[in-house]
Amino acid sequence: MKLSALLIAALFTLTLVACGKPTAPESPDEGSYGQTILPDHNVPEEHQGGSD
Secondary structure (H helix, E strand, O other): OHHHHHHHHHHHHHHHHHOOOOOOOOOOOHHHOOOOOOOOOOOOHHHOOOOO
16 A cells, blocks of 8 residues: 555656646747857867867
């Protein structure tokens, strides 16, 4: 009996986690359209990737 109650509680918890409110933003940030990711300024230039 205790095992079935534990199983039901675990299933209920997983269902709440899986079917909760989505974490996506309400609307995309229109200011970032068309921009690329800038290189990390903390990495020395000789270690940064890019076209040579």
